[in-house]
Amino acid sequence: MIVAGSAWLLWPRAGGEFVTGMPAHRDNGAEARFVIKFVPGQQYMPGTTPYGLGEPLTGMAEVVRDFEARFPDTRVELITVPAVREYLVTQLSSGNAPDILMVNVEDVWVDMQKGWYVPLDPYLEAPNPFVREQGDPSLPGYDQWWDMFKYQAVSRGKAAPDNLNYCISFDMVETGIFYNKDIFREVGIEPPATWDDWLASMAKLKAAGYIPLLMNRDSFNDWTVDLVFDQLYYDILPGIDLVQDPVREAYLEGYLDWDELCFLFERGYFTEKDPRYTELWTHLYDLRQYCNQNLMGTDLAREFVTQKAAMLWMSTQFTYRLTGDRHLAFDWGVFYVPRFTAATSRFASNTDMCVIGGAGTQYEVSNSACSDTGDPATSERLKRVIALLQFLMVPENYARVVNEYPSMLPNVLGVPVLPVVQPFADILERRYTTTKWVYTFDLKFNDIQARMLELYLNDGIGHEEFMRLQVDNVRTATRNLVSRKPIDMSRLEARWKELAPLRAGMEGLPHE
Template sequence: MKKKILLVVVMALLVVSAFAGKVTIWSWRTQDAEVWQKIEALLKSRGHDITIEFTAYAPTEYDSKVNLALQTGTGPDIVYSRRLPGGRTQVLIENGLYLPIDEYVDLTYFPQASLNSVTWQNKVYGVPFAVQVVGIFYNKDYYDQFGLKEPTTWDELVANAEVLKKNGIDPFFVSGKEAWTLTMQHAMAGVSVLGPEWIKDLTEGKTNFLDPKFTDLNRRLNDLKIYYQNGFMGNSSVDQDASFAFGQTAMVFYGIWGYQTWKQLNPDIHVGYFMVPPITADQKPYAYTYLDGAIAMTSNVKNMEDSIEILKFCATPEFGTIFAGVTYNIPAVTGSTLPPDPVLQEALEIYSNHASPYVYWVGSVFTTQKPSLYDDVLSPGMQEMYAGKLTPEGLSKMAQDAISQWYPPLMNK
């Protein structure tokens, strides 16, 4: 009997020692590996014997891997979580698979808007790590070469594309193979072409997706595809990064997170940025901005003490400075120092002063239930429209039919 007890104790000690000092972190962001290397070195220099094991999975596989691992007890200590409200994160919280962190972590350096995206029933489930700014990024050398200016209207954008095309340069690279990039394109155009007031009216049920303005936006995007690269429906965002970085295309509809990759591929590239222009010059352009996600502690945590230590550090401006310096993303934590890069500084200015207060993609009410405007309407719908299988009017009807099933303000409209 004593031998059995001793064996159990030894095995327990072996299990504890296997995880002592090691914290496992899962993410969908491969570009963050160097961030965690720097944080591990910094924490060790301050006397914390912590080893960080960082693993990044493909974004298309990440959520299912996290969900399965946490339910089977094989998940990591820390995960990158999606934002609230609704969606996968809320389900994981309701099932007890993410742990609240507010009693351990000082969240003083975060604006309430960021904390709202990680709060459920007055508990905070993660440290926000980045805010994203999306829009049109362009090759400044091409714009200079052909005397082009940043467009202030949609027609000026089309005119720029026409000049580039006539000179043998693909005006836009679009990753049609990845439906989320098309949804993002629609959403970033919507905040300027439709405007935040229209989106507010949509949210309140004062208009709906059958409004001619929404169909007009669909048509404008569909008409723009003559300026995309040949075979764009078969290309991915990886293809896009290479094409844009090496000057094979002039513009991309993307987010600031791509900037780091382009600079790594081609340090000599000169990148500019502008918000998707509205229809007329008297309209104000807006940018789609959103919280990228949060760093959360899971119920599978095996090394809680060191995991909490890491989360505490993630809530400091020092973390934000490291994060921005490596990824060229805007950190969610305030008080950080950003690299002296004009594109990053412009993105920060856009986020601070030109963010649309109303949206219909990430962070909107229209993505909180099924069918979701993101996953079930715009993702397949944009691909079908670009492939010629769905008309702009059909995409509007698809959106109205889906969302009116469950969103009360749009029912019976």
């Protein structure tokens, strides 16, 4: 009896996922032919109040209700799932994942060969039916769904290494330095023009008793590593960027892909022999001296809004935390991380800092969507899931979701940017980073880099020890990658030789 009772309690029920907030669906109830499980993400989850401010969100629920009205045989469940890889792996491998997921597509690439995700190219290259029914051929989306995306290069740049698109870049996000204008005035400083100015300003803030800059470990490991890397390597890109990706080049402009990084590592780059790579980490260490003591602290916002800290490096979403807080007692603004100059480093490229943001909410369609036939080509269910995404992207629907409150930047043509997040839209006009280290190799590489960097930044290990561990980490990651995806070395080798004359005039390269 106990066993039977337990089995009954544990038996999965329809719609048994944990649902946050208000129910999105009308009572399509038992007649529903298609029940679509959709993870919209915390940004858009109906019933939630971002940062505990304002009214509960309703935009996504309203659009979904309209969709259900169009398709009475369909019921959409908006659900919240744990934002952890453990959950995804178990659900996807068992075929029980929600139909539409929200995952950074770079995490999808790791699993793309497993058939867990549905390539969306055939749908993106076809008309969006909800635009086409309006009968106006001049509307973006009439010919191809792709045409609706405002940030074309970013959205198309999310193609996986197999050149297929597994995600819809629903909106855009960028990072910036939020700063307290009152504290800046009090200390007599301005938003900086160069990296050195920035450090000098932070020294003044520290002397005045403020925490100059709030950051956490992951911001160091992800954003800062890429930005500093770009500043140091941008000048030598013409000599080391061996492959121009025909699909993604428009956006990525000289991006160093995984195969190039592996090849360059074999040539001594990203090792102790590479003075740029050795120097990179010292700039992070210098910056760290002006940051909050605990890099694993979880409540950075509190230190900023209570004016204990002068700056906070955060992404677009934080705008709402500040605009929505009626008790905020200071003026604030946003600037972007300033460039390196020759005074900062002899390798400084003297170009503006690139961007590290891009696609924010990224929706993927899982293999659960074609559970009716098991074949994407014949699945009616999959078509309905795709229809939901296409319906969401129609500008009038889209605006109700993305512009319900100032948080993310719209990625659909014809949908305005809310004025308060406009500074981030301006930042996003810059060129993209040279590479994204944390998205290039496997998850173990990221984990170890983050851990070693944390130790180094907290004086747990010295620079030399850090370099030894980090080079080992890169070595292991490149070997793992090459064993999984063999590289066409001859092509890279030929290009490497072609570019040799260019490299001959460059300073500070590892000995070849």
